[in-house]
Amino acid sequence: MITLYTDATPNGRRVSIMLEEVGLSYQVRKISLDKGEHRYPDYLKINPAGQIPTIMDTDVDDSGVLILTQTAAILIYLAEKTGRLICKPSLDRARMWEWLALDATDISSTRFNAFLLSLRIGDSMKEGVELLRERAMVFYRLMDARLTETQYLAGNEISIADISAYPWAASMEHPQMQSFENLQRWMKVMGRRPAVQRGMTIPE
Ligand SMILES: N[C@@H](CCC(=O)N[C@@H](CS)C(=O)NCC(=O)O)C(=O)O
Incomplete structure (x- = not known):
């Protein structure tokens, strides 16, 4: 299962659109930038830069948990995980x-x-x-x-x-x-x- 930590911003929506496109099941945890929740100690543990979005994926091969930040890295990860929205070598x-x-x-x-x-x-x-x-x-x-x-x-x-x-x-x-x-x-x-x-x- 993937958890998406996000707020209603363009960066957050780059990832929510991707998750909707690839059809993986995921849950959303809102991190309110207005309330400063991106700087709460618990959130900084998963995104030390204090930014949204972040994903946590518990469905990874070596039975670990992947916490991933940086929108472009998340898009590439989800594209490779699903084989969707990534052009063939060309x-x-x-x-x-x-x-x-x-x-x-x-x-x-x-x-x-x-x-x-x-x-x-x-x-x-x-x-x-x-x-x-x-x-x-x-x-x-x-x-x-x-x-x-x-x-x-x-x-x-x-x-x-x-x-x-x-x-x-x-x-x-x-x-x-x-x-x-x-x-x-x-x-x-x-x-x-x-x-x-x-x-x-x-x-x-
Ligand atoms: N390089 C980061 C940028 C993310 C980013 O700038 N997120 C903004 C919201 S759109 C944020 O969390 N800003 C809070 C802050 O910088 O204090 C990414 O691609 O994920």
């Missing part, structure tokens, strides 16, 4: 890693840092927030260009690169987003998937 697979890495290292951190700055420092850091938002738009422009060539980010099959990118892309509010026609087409396709719709409501 050029598409290389592209899948490339887009997953861009999302994990650049897009997610840019988006989260903009959110954190606006939340903690408010108007005094308006310029810093705007700079990060413009940087995010550079990446969404890249994504739009990629999606003029292929249906999904890795190629013509959905993969963990798409699951990773969707929740942050879907929450981006910027006037230019509407002009990215292929990104919009991809978001509609992703947003219609029942597993994505369920994953986006977790935790309730």
